[in-house]
Amino acid sequence: MSGRPNVEQIFTMRQLIMAYKEADEKVKRRVISTQGSIRLPSRQVEEAASRGDRRLLKDVEVQKEQWASSVEAQLNRTAPVVLPGIPPQSIFVLSISDDDPTADKILLAVKNMKIGEGPGTDRISAEIIKSSPRQTSVIWRSSVSLL
Structure with a gap:
């Protein structure tokens, strides 16, 4: 059988x-x-x-x-504290500043995006970022806190 x-x-x-x-x-x-x-x-x-x-x-x-x-x-046995065969997570040290960006840095980033030298691939128009540096700072802080 x-x-x-x-x-x-x-x-x-x-x-x-x-x-x-x-x-x-x-x-x-x-x-x-x-x-x-x-x-x-x-x-x-x-x-x-x-x-x-x-x-x-x-x-x-x-x-x-x-x-x-x-x-x-x-x-009914207890679960092991460290699972065999699974490497521990490594902690990446990022060299990103979590300080609020200044208005000058935002304007410089917008200028670089306009001339095609900006690092972003998200295709956010420069006018949106340039229109409100204060709002960009809030978004920056919330994004950095998620890291």
């Missing part, structure tokens, strides 16, 4: 033994074929059903309990 068993293939050991004892041949073949999902050879299922042995059932229950405790331990 490949992949996960479907809902019809999931039985407890008790259901397998009971179905095997009380069923006709068609159901017995189905019960034996579903044993692959719980990893028991059909011979063990047949023997347990014929003698009514509960030892096999207890072994399966013990295995289920061990599996449940190991899964619970895996899922």
